[in-house]
Amino acid sequence: MKVALMVAEKPSLAASLANILSNNKCHTRKGFNQSCSIHEWSGTFRGESVQFRMTSVCGHVMSLDFIGKYNNWDRVDPVELFSCPTEKKEATPKLKMPAFLAQEAKGCDYLILWLDCDKEGENICFEVMNAVQGSMRRDVYNLDTVYRAKFSAITEKDIKAAMANLVKPNENEAKSVDARQELDLRIGCAFTRFQTRFFQGKYGDLDASLISYGPCQTPTLGFCVQRHDEIQTFTPEAYWIIQAIIRTNDGRDITLDWERVRSFDKEVAVMFLQLIKEHKKAIVVNVVTKEKAKSRPIALNTVELMRVASSGLGLSPHHAMQIAERLYTQGYISYPRTETTQYPENFDLLGTLKMQQNSPEWGTEVREILANGMNKPKKGQDVGDHPPITPMRLASRDDLDGDTWRLYDYICRHFIATLSRDCKYLSTTATFFIGDEKFSCNGHTLLDPGYTGVMHWQALSKNESLPPFEDGEQVTVQEVKLVECHTSPPDYLTESELITLMEKHGIGTDASIPVHIHNICLRNYVTVGSGRRLIPNSLGIVLVHGYQKIDPQLVLPTMRSAVEEQLNLIAHGKADYVAVLQHTVEIFKLKFLYFVKNIEGMDQLFEASFSPLATASKLLSRCGMCRRYMKFIQMKPMRLLCSHCDETYNLPQNGNIRPYKELKCPLDEFELLSWSMGTKGKSYPFCPYCYNHPPFRDMRKGQGCNSCTHPTCPHGLNSNGVCACIECENGVLTLDPSSAPKWKLTCNRCDVIIHLFEDAQKVTVDEATCDCGSQMINVEYKQEKSKLPGEATDMTGCVFCSVELSPLIEKHRAVATVRPRGGASRGRGGRGRGRGGRGKPKPKDKMAQLAAYFV
DNA sequence: GCAAGGTC
Numbered sequence: 019m020k021v022a023l024m025v026a027e028k029p030s031l032a033a034s035l036a037n038i039l040s041n042n043k044c045h046t047r048k049g050f051n052q053s054c055s056i057h058e059w060s061g062t063f064r065g066e067s068v069q070f071r072m073t074s075v076c077g078h079v080m081s082l083d084f085i086g087k088y089n090n091w092d093r094v095d096p097v098e099l100f101s102c103p104t105e106k107k108e109a110t111p112k113l114k115m116p117a118f119l120a121q122e123a124k125g126c127d128y129l130i131l132w133l134d135c136d137k138e139g140e141n142i143c144f145e146v147m148n149a150v151q152g153s154m155r156r157d158v159y160n161l162d163t164v165y166r167a168k169f170s171a172i173t174e175k176d177i178k179a180a181m182a183n184l185v186k187p188n189e190n191e192a193k194s195v196d197a198r199q200e201l202d203l204r205i206g207c208a209f210t211r212f213q214t215r216f217f218q219g220k221y222g223d224l225d226a227s228l229i230s231y232g233p234c235q236t237p238t239l240g241f242c243v244q245r246h247d248e249i250q251t252f253t254p255e256a257y258w259i260i261q262a263i264i265r266t267n268d269g270r271d272i273t274l275d276w277e278r279v280r281s282f283d284k285e286v287a288v289m290f291l292q293l294i295k296e297h298k299k300a301i302v303v304n305v306v307t308k309e310k311a312k313s314r315p316i317a318l319n320t321v322e323l324m325r326v327a328s329s330g331l332g333l334s335p336h337h338a339m340q341i342a343e344r345l346y347t348q349g350y351i352s353y354p355r356t357e358t359t360q361y362p363e364n365f366d367l368l369g370t371l372k373m374q375q376n377s378p379e380w381g382t383e384v385r386e387i388l389a390n391g392m393n394k395p396k397k398g399q400d401v402g403d404h405p406p407i408t409p410m411r412l413a414s415r416d417d418l419d420g421d422t423w424r425l426y427d428y429i430c431r432h433f434i435a436t437l438s439r440d441c442k443y444l445s446t447t448a449t450f451f452i453g454d455e456k457f458s459c460n461g462h463t464l465l466d467p468g469y470t471g472v473m474h475w476q477a478l479s480k481n482e483s484l485p486p487f488e489d490g491e492q493v494t495v496q497e498v499k500l501v502e503c504h505t506s507p508p509d510y511l512t513e514s515e516l517i518t519l520m521e522k523h524g525i526g527t528d529a530s531i532p533v534h535i536h537n538i539c540l541r542n543y544v545t546v547g548s549g550r551r552l553i554p555n556s557l558g559i560v561l562v563h564g565y566q567k568i569d570p571q572l573v574l575p576t577m578r579s580a581v582e583e584q585l586n587l588i589a590h591g592k593a594d595y596v597a598v599l600q601h602t603v604e605i606f607k608l609k610f611l612y613f614v615k616n617i618e619g620m621d622q623l624f625e626a627s628f629s630p631l632a633t634a635s636k637l638l639s640r641c642g643m644c645r646r647y648m649k650f651i652q653m654k655p656m657r658l659l660c661s662h663c664d665e666t667y668n669l670p671q672n673g674n675i676r677p678y679k680e681l682k683c684p685l686d687e688f689e690l691l692s693w694s695m696g697t698k699g700k701s702y703p704f705c706p707y708c709y710n711h712p713p714f715r716d717m718r719k720g721q722g723c724n725s726c727t728h729p730t731c732p733h734g735l736n737s738n739g740v741c742a743c744i745e746c747e748n749g750v751l752t753l754d755p756s757s758a759p760k761w762k763l764t765c766n767r768c769d770v771i772i773h774l775f776e777d778a779q780k781v782t783v784d785e786a787t788c789d790c791g792s793q794m795i796n797v798e799y800k801q802e803k804s805k806l807p808g809e810a811t812d813m814t815g816c817v818f819c820s821v822e823l824s825p826l827i828e829k830h831r832a833v834a835t836v837r838p839r840g841g842a843s844r845g846r847g848g849r850g851r852g853r854g855g856r857g858k859p860k861p862k863d864k865m866a867q868l869a870a871y872f873v
Numbered sequence: 874g875c876a877a878g879g880t881c
Contacts, residue, residue, distance in 0.1 A: 028880060053881070077879030084875095091874070099875090109879075138879060199877075206876030214875080232876050343881080355880090530878060 032074035123150035141195035170402030221628035252507035258287035274457035317406030335532035359398030438469035564620030642687035692756035741792035788816035
């Protein structure tokens with residue numbers, strides 16, 4: 019029997035599609051990568067019986083990168099990134115997706131592609147085709163082999179229709195994505211590397227290891243800085259309003275609004291005030307009552323969920339999506355990444371609603387709707403990706419923790435609100451004359467709270483109705499006064515407003531918007547203030563102003579859409595892929611060269627905001643007493659000064675000192691630093707306080723964590739010591755965890771250094787001990803960087819005895835022998851006790867042998 | 874170490 023392989027974009031979709039197409043009669047097994055499942059059933063295809071095999075990828079199979087040697091920042095001029103070769107690498111090596119697809123494609127006759135119906139999905143179609151090419155029974159480029167299903171909703175009707183009307187994958191659309199990937203890579207990396215290198219190390223108080231540029235993140239930052247500039251350049255202006263207070267016949271005082279609203283000229287306002295003051299009565303000239311409605315919401319999509327999460331729940335979009343993802347995998351809500359705001363035609367609204375009728379939180383509102391009949395949901399937009407976000411299962415407050423519950427609560431209430439009635443009220447406006455000047459006041463009466471019963475935060479304030487004014491009625495003017503006001507600047511952009519701006523300008527997608535916002539926070543360009551307002555930091559401001567000075571287009575939100583327009587020409591087959599790509603790359607290369615040539619313009623702004631390294635007091639580490647940053651005084655003798663506690667701390671005098679990941683000493687909460695004489699020299703992490711005030715009796719002044727005998731601290735000798743030194747008498751070879759990725763073991767007494775496991779992702783000292791007496795070591799590599807036998811990603815072994823590890827280990831003597839202050843001094847030449855000078859026996863015979871081998 | 878886009 020022939021076999022038809024079908025591939026969806028994500029595991030959840032493969033499961034839904036398989037259920038629909040097999041009428042719930044498929045058999046499911048797990049794939050070898052543990053992430054994707056395979057669903058199988060028998061059916062007919064093109065008039066023959068076939069075995070259907072439905073599985074999925076997890077997003078993109080491949081991702082684009084430069085070929086290896088261009089990833090060396092030291093040896094590559096960033097301008098080369100506009101022309102250097104690129105290659106496709108596995109997007110997630112751990113998933114082994116190409117191998118998985120090839121295996122499942124073995125012996126298959128047809129390939130039916132069920133990827134999402136957008137350009138990215140079309141691109142993944144071709145990634146899948148490349149992966150199965152060679153495994154299938156027939157060539158994938160044979161016209162009869164590959165088919166594309168086009169569906170606009172995950173409903174039985176739509177999916178079965180798609181299956182009956184298969185088409186061919188669209189290569190132009192796929193190519194437009196290839197072009198987008200290449201442009202983003204070349205442009206982003208070239209600018210990022212250049213500006214990082216240019217500014218890095220130039221300014222002392224520039225707290226950034228990476229100064230990134232990107233076609234989405236930079237305009238996103240641009241929005242925040244633009245608002246900042248509006249606030250900065252705002253000059254308040256005085257204006258005057260006239261308030262008239264009337265006393266109604268039933269004795270209530272009501273403040274009327276002036277129909278001219280305000281005057282920016284005080285004299286004019288005073289003149290009107292004089293005219294009005296002559297009159298003691300206000301005459302009702304018009305009373306209008308209208309029924310108004312506050313509309314129930316349309317069905318919920320991702321962007322709206324993120325907006326509400328930020329403005330209503332105080333959750334970052336990034337965090338909100340992480341929670342939503344978890345609610346989804348636990349079956350509480352539907353797929354949370356969708357642009358669609360229209361329920362599919364046959365969506366089980368009633369069933370979904372009934373599921374919520376016993377909720378102690380909103381069950382009353384649900385039962386009321388069930389009793390009176392659901393209202394038809396408002397028309398939204400069906401983008402054809404996934405149905406709107408809805409609850410799938412009833413949860414109670416006890417089932418979910420804090421923020422998770424609050425997000426679920428919102429999703430449920432929003433869903434219920436879409437099936438409720440609009441909120442209806444009567445709005446009354448009464449107009450008055452006082453002399454010749456018009457005034458008015460408003461009131462409202464609630465008729466039907468509708469959906470605001472369940473979305474109670476949107477409820478109208480209780481009745482604020484007006485007394486029953488009648489045309490021609492006269493009321494007493496109690497008081498007329500002039501009030502001086504000032505125009506006020508806008509506030510910083512809220513995250514929710516930023517999301518709206520990004521969506522409007524096509525910056526990012528529903529899935530990537532939270533990532534871009536998260537990025538500009540991580541890079542120290544903006545800080546999230548109260549009310550989740552985005553306040554640009556000096557670095558963010560200086561960058562945006564710099565681009566504006568050199569080439570404003572670089573930060574313009576329209577730049578992304580201009581590029582997208584070019585890409586669409588490829589997608590629609592109106593322009594040649596190579597031509598568009600070359601043309602656009604060339605434009606950006608010229609922009610890049612112009613930027614490099616004029617970087618001085620941006621540098622002037624940096625100079626004004628940051629202090630040059632030479633005179634700066636860099637922020638390295640926080641004081642454990644007051645938690646404030648201490649000043650790093652770089653003039654010799656180098657020291658730290660906590661101006662708040664009025665304390666100074668001595669530091670090692672030679673070599674480099676840098677923060678060590680904001681890790682803290684468990685004894686005194688001071689942030690740790692890392693001292694190093696370069697990659698070939700000695701190094702260790704140390705606590706600025708312990709360095710000056712040794713915490714234990716067996717520790718001397720001027721020592722690092724590698725001499726600290728704290729029983730459990732992860733930075734101390736007990737956690738990182740490997741074995742007695744192979745050369746000196748009392749030293750211990752200790753792993754320096756701050757030396758990554760040029761990992762080393764250093765003796766905490768003498769100059770012995772063992773370089774090992776370069777580029778490993780993680781190296782730790784194991785609790786187990788080898789027969790030779792030394793601690794075992796765990797090493798982990800990223801797959802693509804693995805230097806272990808058989809490209810293994812992790813291994814545990816002995817540095818001295820494990821044959822597999824020995825090629826990755828080399829011993830040296832530190833290149834510089836200047837000891838940190840307070841360390842054991844040695845004679846000139848520093849070799850006094852080294853190399854077994856006094857003929858002391860080595861800790862273990864075996865180690866002595868190996869020591870000889872290393873030397 | 875870099876982009877943006879999928880998804881986990």
